[in-house]
Amino acid sequence: MTLRFDKRTLLASTGFALASLMTVGAASAQTEVRWMHIEANAAYLAVWESLVEQYNAENPDVNVTMTFLENEAFKARLPTLLQSDAAPHLFYSWGGGVLRAQAETGQLMDLTDAMMENDGEWANSYTPASLGGLTFDDRIWAVPYQMGTVSFFYNRDIFDDVGINSEDLTDWESFLDAVEQIKDAGYVPIAVGGGERWPVHFYWSYLAMRIGGQEVVDNAKTGAGEGFRHPAFVRTGEELARLGALDPFQPGYLAATWPQTLGYFGDGNAAMILSFQNTHPQQANNAADGQGLSQDQLGRFPFPSVEGGDGLVTDTLGGLDGWAVSAGAPPETLDFLKWFTNEENQRIMAQNRMIIPVAVGAEDGVEDPLMLESALQLGASTWHQNYFDQDFGPSLGRVINDISVEIVSDNMSPEQSVQMLEDEFMLQ
Amino acid sequence: MTSGIQALANTVGQKIRENSRPVRHDRPIGPARWPVIILFLPPALMLFTLFVIMPIGEAAWYSMYNWTGYGRPENFVGTRNFEVLFRNNAFRLALWNTGLIMLVSIVIQVPLALWLAMLLARKMPGVVGFRLIFFLPYVLADVAAGLIWRFVYDGDYGLFAALFGFFGLDSPHVLADRNVAIYAVLAVVVWKYFGFHMMLFIAGLQAIDRNLLEAADIDGASGWQKFRYVTLPLLGSTVRLSIFFAIIGSLQLFDVVMPLTGGGPSNSTETIVTFLYSYGVMRMQIGFGSAAGVVLFVICVVLAFTYKRVLMRND
Numbered sequence: 252m253t254l255r256f257d258k259r260t261l262l263a264s265t266g267f268a269l270a271s272l273m274t275v276g277a278a279s280a281q282t283e284v285r286w287m288h289i290e291a292n293a294a295y296l297a298v299w300e301s302l303v304e305q306y307n308a309e310n311p312d313v314n315v316t317m318t319f320l321e322n323e324a325f326k327a328r329l330p331t332l333l334q335s336d337a338a339p340h341l342f343y344s345w346g347g348g349v350l351r352a353q354a355e356t357g358q359l360m361d362l363t364d365a366m367m368e369n370d371g372e373w374a375n376s377y378t379p380a381s382l383g384g385l386t387f388d389d390r391i392w393a394v395p396y397q398m399g400t401v402s403f404f405y406n407r408d409i410f411d412d413v414g415i416n417s418e419d420l421t422d423w424e425s426f427l428d429a430v431e432q433i434k435d436a437g438y439v440p441i442a443v444g445g446g447e448r449w450p451v452h453f454y455w456s457y458l459a460m461r462i463g464g465q466e467v468v469d470n471a472k473t474g475a476g477e478g479f480r481h482p483a484f485v486r487t488g489e490e491l492a493r494l495g496a497l498d499p500f501q502p503g504y505l506a507a508t509w510p511q512t513l514g515y516f517g518d519g520n521a522a523m524i525l526s527f528q529n530t531h532p533q534q535a536n537n538a539a540d541g542q543g544l545s546q547d548q549l550g551r552f553p554f555p556s557v558e559g560g561d562g563l564v565t566d567t568l569g570g571l572d573g574w575a576v577s578a579g580a581p582p583e584t585l586d587f588l589k590w591f592t593n594e595e596n597q598r599i600m601a602q603n604r605m606i607i608p609v610a611v612g613a614e615d616g617v618e619d620p621l622m623l624e625s626a627l628q629l630g631a632s633t634w635h636q637n638y639f640d641q642d643f644g645p646s647l648g649r650v651i652n653d654i655s656v657e658i659v660s661d662n663m664s665p666e667q668s669v670q671m672l673e674d675e676f677m678l679q
Numbered sequence: 680m681t682s683g684i685q686a687l688a689n690t691v692g693q694k695i696r697e698n699s700r701p702v703r704h705d706r707p708i709g710p711a712r713w714p715v716i717i718l719f720l721p722p723a724l725m726l727f728t729l730f731v732i733m734p735i736g737e738a739a740w741y742s743m744y745n746w747t748g749y750g751r752p753e754n755f756v757g758t759r760n761f762e763v764l765f766r767n768n769a770f771r772l773a774l775w776n777t778g779l780i781m782l783v784s785i786v787i788q789v790p791l792a793l794w795l796a797m798l799l800a801r802k803m804p805g806v807v808g809f810r811l812i813f814f815l816p817y818v819l820a821d822v823a824a825g826l827i828w829r830f831v832y833d834g835d836y837g838l839f840a841a842l843f844g845f846f847g848l849d850s851p852h853v854l855a856d857r858n859v860a861i862y863a864v865l866a867v868v869v870w871k872y873f874g875f876h877m878m879l880f881i882a883g884l885q886a887i888d889r890n891l892l893e894a895a896d897i898d899g900a901s902g903w904q905k906f907r908y909v910t911l912p913l914l915g916s917t918v919r920l921s922i923f924f925a926i927i928g929s930l931q932l933f934d935v936v937m938p939l940t941g942g943g944p945s946n947s948t949e950t951i952v953t954f955l956y957s958y959g960v961m962r963m964q965i966g967f968g969s970a971a972g973v974v975l976f977v978i979c980v981v982l983a984f985t986y987k988r989v990l991m992r993n994d
Contacts, residue, residue, distance in 0.1 A: 505944035
């Protein structure tokens with residue numbers, strides 16, 4: 252093949268090249284702050300975008316740009332991205348073992364000094380629990396963004412029809428009874444996203460917390476004491492298997508994604524879902540009609556306690572999310588983050604049913620009654636545990652996801668599951 | 680009559696031998712050709728080294744470390760990653776599934792493609808349209824095809840739900856059933872790639888000398904005899920090439936499976952590459968994932984070279 256350039260094409264391409272060079276030149280007069288996010292909800296995104304627009308307008312020398320990566324793709328690409336020149340300056344973090352692993356590699360900016368300036372003015376603008384959760388060995392590794400708690404949401408119409416009162420479901424036995432009753436009445440008791448595995452690990456996590464209590468879970472994390480050999484973990488598997496034996500989930504749950512599951516619940520097909528604090532807007536978002544269940548049709552109750560267990564019903568499982576900053580980020584990144592998570596902006600996001608805020612004083616922004624219930628539960632939490640699949644680090648966390656699905660679908664015995672956890676722990 | 684066909688078969692055999700006689704390039708590399716080599720070899724060699732040789736070497740190196748992917752690999756563990764890999768049930772399942780995909784590709788997909796190619800290689804009205812339709816799945820992006828089939832198989836809102844609902848039946852959830860999901864994936868694989876093999880065969884069929892088929896007609900050969908003694912032998916090299924592509928494609932299968940099942944439920948649809956991704960990349964165990972990559976590489980090399988040496992040596 253031969254290429255022929257006539258004068259015109261040559262001129263045009265030279266012109267184009269020059270023009271692109273000039274654009275780059277103009278842009279580099281501003282400092283670019285690259286923000287990588289995983290938010291797929293258009294309504295939430297619109298709020299962020301308007302905030303970014305406002306910030307960019309108020310700070311002409313800074314240009315905050317947003318890039319989207321899908322959740323799983325984000326987790327897969329982050330290690331490579333962080334070590335490249337194209338590293339995002341700020342990105343989402345679920346805290347826990349994953350954040351710690353990132354911090355240990357030296358790819359993250361240590362935020363301690365910046366946040367502790369002026370007697371900790373910036374640090375003190377957040378609730379102590381949220382800041383503490385993102386601190387390892389007295390160094391702060393992420394700016395707090397939101398706290399959340401996982402709890403049961405239920406469809407009031409179905410509960411009324413079957414004759415179940417959510418206030419009676421405070422212990423595991425009555426919960427299992429209720430599941431049976433709902434099933435006998437011809438409803439699907441629980442919607443779960445088994446295809447993505449982690450929605451099932453909420454059950455395993457809560458059972459381990461209710462049965463073992465804080466000390467046992469902490470020991471498993473560090474390998475202290477009996478670690479995963481503690482009898483509580485076999486019992487956790489046994490109780491989860493009992494639930495699975497009732498066949499409580501929607502048909503085809505092993506292939507269901509999380510959005511599908513929220514939609515299934517939102518369409519009124521299942522009585523319960525174990526889910527995040529923002530389930531009300533999210534089920535509406537994923538329902539077939541875009542409306543889902545209304546405020547009056549939705550109820551909420553905490554994960555029940557287990558008889559003979561050492562955990563309390565007031566112990567909470569949930570997120571403690573923040574924004575991590577990469578080591579090479581420009582200082583403007585911190586200025587943006589400080590502004591983005593200030594009281595006023597957190598209140599705006601809370602009012603939009605996006606978050607339970609972590610900025611002191613912004614809690615009054617939570618207006619959604621169900622979200623408020625979650626916030627109150629968090630406020631009274633006796634022990635807040637981060638998601639197991641984040642807290643136990645990327646590989647052990649995924650094994651917890653795997654075994655949860657295997658146990659509940661009767662493909663693995665509780666003893667085998669403990670063996671798998673131990674094997675994986677040894678490999679760390 | 681039979682002897683006529685026999686004679687024809689001999690002619691065909693001779694033709695094949697003529698075509699496949701190895702040609703040797705024994706021209707010595709004289710001084711006149713050095714400038715060409717010096718000028719044109721380095722760029723290609725450099726690219727090949729950079730993008731093929733080095734990653735292979737790096738994977739082999741990483742596979743002996745316990746490494747998260749951050750910083751430099753420092754925690755040397757020897758062959759531990761390989762030991763853990765071969766004890767891993769999910770990996771054994773992935774090996775088994777990859778073998779199954781290969782088998783189905785060869786035993787179902789290639790014959791199906793050949794049969795359709797026989798129908799569509801003729802000059803008939805509408806033939807081009809059918810070729811296009813059958814080739815379409817291959818043109819579709821793998822991820823898009825996976826998502827489409829995920830919807831087709833969906834037992835709540837998908838095509839299956841509608842189909843079964845029409846007959847008043849409860850739809851099965853094929854992708855959620857450990858024992859069935861892999862067959863659902865296999866069906867998609869056959870659907871997705873048979874068009875490619877069909878096109879290869881059509882090209883091969885069109886290159887066959889029509890005189891031979893006419894001679895067979897005159898000898899009174901039946902349709903099957905013409906296929907068995909004329910078409911198939913002359914198509915031999917295309918069939919061998921097609922099977923070669925089917926094997927390599929099966930070993931690399933990834934993009935269709937990820938959106939379809941993600942390797943689940945319970946790893947029942949995991950292939951070697953989805954295993955590598957889910958257990959290596961997603962779990963930040965790059966060393967372990969590299970070990971899986973090295974095993975895949977060895978399987979590929981052994982299969983490809985054996986196949987080329989044994990079956991394609993004359994092609």
